[in-house]
Every structure is written in C-alpha cells, then in structure tokens.
Amino acid sequence: MASGKMMEQAMPWSPHPAPRARGCPSAALRRWLPLLAWMPRYSTQWLRMDLIAGLSVALTVIPQALAYAEVAGLPPQYGLYSAFVGCFVYFFLGTSRDVTLGPTAVMSLLVSSYTFREPAYAVLLAFLSGCVQLAMRFLCLGFLLDFISCPVIKGFTSAAAITIGVGQIKNLLGLQRVPRQFFLQLYHTFRSLGETRVGDAVLGLVCLLLLLLLRLLRAHAPPVHPDTPPGVRLSLGLVWTATTARNALVVSGAALMAYSCDLAGHRPFVLTGEVVQGLPAVRAPPFSVTTANGTVSFTQMVQDMGAGLAVVPLMGLLESIAVAKAFASQNNYRIDANQELLSIGLTNVLGSFFSSFPVTGSFGRTAVNAQSGVCTPAGGLVTGVLVLLSLGYLTSLFYYIPKAALAAVIITAVAPLLDTRIACTLWRVRRLDLLPLSVTFLLCFWEVQYGVLAGTLVSLLVLLRSVARPASPPRSAVLECSHLCSLDYTVVLGLRELLEDFRRQGLTLALVGLQEPVLHVLLSADLNVQHFPSLEEAEKYLSQEPGTQPHSFSDDSVPEPSLPC
Numbered sequence: 001m002a003s004g005k006m007m008e009q010a011m012p013w014s015p016h017p018a019p020r021a022r023g024c025p026s027a028a029l030r031r032w033l034p035l036l037a038w039m040p041r042y043s044t045q046w047l048r049m050d051l052i053a054g055l056s057v058a059l060t061v062i063p064q065a066l067a068y069a070e071v072a073g074l075p076p077q078y079g080l081y082s083a084f085v086g087c088f089v090y091f092f093l094g095t096s097r098d099v100t101l102g103p104t105a106v107m108s109l110l111v112s113s114y115t116f117r118e119p120a121y122a123v124l125l126a127f128l129s130g131c132v133q134l135a136m137r138f139l140c141l142g143f144l145l146d147f148i149s150c151p152v153i154k155g156f157t158s159a160a161a162i163t164i165g166v167g168q169i170k171n172l173l174g175l176q177r178v179p180r181q182f183f184l185q186l187y188h189t190f191r192s193l194g195e196t197r198v199g200d201a202v203l204g205l206v207c208l209l210l211l212l213l214l215r216l217l218r219a220h221a222p223p224v225h226p227d228t229p230p231g232v233r234l235s236l237g238l239v240w241t242a243t244t245a246r247n248a249l250v251v252s253g254a255a256l257m258a259y260s261c262d263l264a265g266h267r268p269f270v271l272t273g274e275v276v277q278g279l280p281a282v283r284a285p286p287f288s289v290t291t292a293n294g295t296v297s298f299t300q301m302v303q304d305m306g307a308g309l310a311v312v313p314l315m316g317l318l319e320s321i322a323v324a325k326a327f328a329s330q331n332n333y334r335i336d337a338n339q340e341l342l343s344i345g346l347t348n349v350l351g352s353f354f355s356s357f358p359v360t361g362s363f364g365r366t367a368v369n370a371q372s373g374v375c376t377p378a379g380g381l382v383t384g385v386l387v388l389l390s391l392g393y394l395t396s397l398f399y400y401i402p403k404a405a406l407a408a409v410i411i412t413a414v415a416p417l418l419d420t421r422i423a424c425t426l427w428r429v430r431r432l433d434l435l436p437l438s439v440t441f442l443l444c445f446w447e448v449q450y451g452v453l454a455g456t457l458v459s460l461l462v463l464l465r466s467v468a469r470p471a472s473p474p475r476s477a478v479l480e481c482s483h484l485c486s487l488d489y490t491v492v493l494g495l496r497e498l499l500e501d502f503r504r505q506g507l508t509l510a511l512v513g514l515q516e517p518v519l520h521v522l523l524s525a526d527l528n529v530q531h532f533p534s535l536e537e538a539e540k541y542l543s544q545e546p547g548t549q550p551h552s553f554s555d556d557s558v559p560e561p562s563l564p565c
Contacts, residue, residue, distance in 0.1 A: 054382020114308030130348030174200030199268030
C-alpha cells in the first residue's frame, strides 16, 4: 500500500537523461532508449512497488482483454495476444512510468468497424497502423493531432461509450442473433427482450452491481498514514487489493459458479467457450487471406479497410499521448511526445507478428498502475509475463467465464468515457463549440470515420470563421513605425488597400514615428496618410473623433505585409 509519491521523495524518477555535451553519443542513445536513464538508479524499493503495480494491472487486463476481443468481434485469445507486446516495448522506449499499452474499448470498437470480424484483417490493420504511426514520428507529423479538437474527442468517446455499452446488453441478457450495426442492434435488442435468459440476466446484473460497489469503495477508501495502527493498515490493504482486482474477482467468481453448475449438469449461462491455449506463433502479418470465395489480395484488403487506415492510427496516437500527458502532469514529470509516438508505433508493428490487433494507451489501467505506486516502466514487465503465463496455463479455465460477466466488465470500463457534463460546460464557456461536439456525436453512431472527419471539419470552420470575422467591433488603429527603415512597392499597395478598408468603415489608420525615407515613399505614392511624431499625439487626435476607440500596434509584432502586385 506504499504510495508512489513516497518513493519519489526518496529517489526521484525521470525518463530523461541528465544534460550532457551536445552531440554526446551516450546522451543520444539515452534519448532513444529512456531505460538507460533510470535503470542505473533502480532500487529494491522500486522493484517492490513495480511488482505490486504489475500484478494489479495484470489482474485488470486479463479479464478486460477477453472482453475487448468480444467488442472487436474476434475470438477471445486475440485480446490476450494484444495485451503483452506493449508491456515489453514500453519498458525499453516509454517515457512515462504510469502508461500501459494494450487493448482498449475505443480501439476495439474501431477494429470491429473496419475488420469485418476477420482476425487476418485485424492483424494487418495493427501492422499498417504501426507503420503509419512510425512514419508520423519520423516525419514529425504529430502536429496533425492538434487539429482534432477537444469537443470532437469528447463527442467521439461519448458516442463510443454508448455504442459499446448498447452492444453488451445482448450478452448481459443472454440474447442471441443480434446484429452488430448500432441502430439495428438497438432495435433487435428491445424486440428480443422476451427471449432474455434469466440466469444470464441475474448474473450480469449482480456482476454489474458488485463492480460498481467495489469502484465506489475504492474511491472512498481512506488513505494509509504512517501512524495508522497495524490492524487498520491490514484491513485497508485487503480493501485496496479487492477493489483494485475487482474485475478479476468478479469474473473468477462468475466462472466458478458456471463451473459448479456444469458439474451439476446445468447450463444457465452463455459461456465464453474454447480459448486457444498457448503462446501465439511468431509470423509475419497476413498480406492476403483465403476465403471460401477465393484469395483476397493485399490491395483488396487495404481497400476494404479504407478510412480505417487513417482513423485507427490517429485515434490510437491521440488516446495514448493524452493518457501519457495527463498522468505526467498529475505526477509532476515530463514525457517526450516523439518517443511516445515511437513506442506506440513499434508496439503495433511488432504486435502484428504475434497476432495482435491495434492497441493504444489505456486510461483505466494506467490509473490502476499509478494508484498502485508504480515507479518505473518495469512494472509493465510483470504484467506482460503474467499475461503470457495465463495464455500458457489458464486458457482452459477461461472456457467457463460467462459472457454476462464480461459484459459487466466492459460496461463499467466504458461508463467513465461518457462525459455527461461537457455539453453544459461548453454552453457556459463557448456555445459555438457545441456544434462540432454534436456533429461528431451523432454521426459516430452511423460511421466512426464520418463522425470524426465531419466534426474536425466543422471545428476548423468554426476556427476559420473567428479568424475571418473577428467579433470585436471596428475601431481606429495606430501603427507604430519607428523601426521601419524602408518600403517596397508591394507593401505600398498593401497599405493602400488597408487605408481604403479603414476609410470605408469611417475609421482612421494613424502612422507614428515614420522615418524620413519611409514618409517620402508614401507621399510619392500619393498615399493620404495621417502621421504623427509620437503615440500620444496620435491617440489624442483619434480620441477627438466621435465613436472611435483607438487601438495601437507595433510594427515589431505585426508581420510585414506582402500582397501580390
């Protein structure tokens, strides 16, 4: 239960190397491998905290990975295949001690939208997404993420939370033959309520209630202080362990109940079923796939995935970097955004050789990692090893996990993504931002790429509108020109147009501090300018004009105009 902050006080953690001489090979190597910056200072205290955090995250990610494979429309083992590569890659390349890479609800939803429930498409999408992300890293294109505004992100994640949650109602109630398209899914779910399996419904609702209660207990558990009595410390430690591993506890309890019923000859629940045992074979991602109708070529697979080749890598980068920045700010350390791009890109490329679908940074598991007191990315090694052990030895037990229990895990995981307060906040702060939020939110129920693209375009149009049509009222202005030494003809023409614009508005543009050569050029060009030797005189003159509020700007802060002749 020791806090990570206590460890920081004893031995501060930083992923960045100490300043060295420019061009030093060691410093350059440390920038590419942040592990070299903190590994020499690794201590037994850090090891203990990383072991606890790695175990806590593993108990969270194993049931979540099985559940997210269902969201992605893939066999359950593919969730586990996607949960371990990022742990090892981030150990070497990551610059945040808290971030964990792996399957997430949003990524799983995107995978289901573009891969047609076909594992070969999902694995190829991981490879190509990683290539796009690595290209963005080396071409320094990370700035493209800045064009996806906060209202667009909130609209997308809220729509994703509703889509995923609605998609799990069928498993929560034990319904069969429900289509995956959102509106059809909604229609068929309500139409099939009469076919609800009582066992699944009761178990699903009980699991949902237990997960919510354990989450609330975790949020309201009192902190442990150094002077806390040993008995109370032990009790709080047990509460912390149970609430942190709540997903694993609830899923294990449900699986035990299903196994007991199976021994008694009853099958009241829909079960996960067979999970392929053993580690995934190491092989290149499929660049073609054989179906009953023949062989689908690489070109055709790329065309089939379409916009997913842009949406998936961009949203993956956005989610991962947002998680890293949030926890770096919260825990007072810096991350290297370029290095994070490299980490997520390489994770997806290498993961595709282990049959992984696209992954990104997980906010929920990163929170578990941070709250468990993780000190370095070495905590991810523990998580990765435990996932591999579960693939090797526990898959036979996963057969008995009821789908209703996994549905409860997914619903509680995506519920925080639904931001119910963002609309009220935007209404108070800037109502125009409700437009991209609404467009993204509504269109994402139709097609994810259309929602994100339309929301981004609307957000850019709103930005351009504010630039092209400033909200401030027209007013006279003073241009301070004392540092202006010369003018060319292009600038004279631009200034002529500017003066005409002011005159059409009934306003004045006053020039202050003109040097003799500049004034001569303006007079030779027959420009009727108001010029004054000092700013005070210009403001005094403009203040006498009715209805004017002069605004002054310096030629140092205004770029020199260069208008076409």
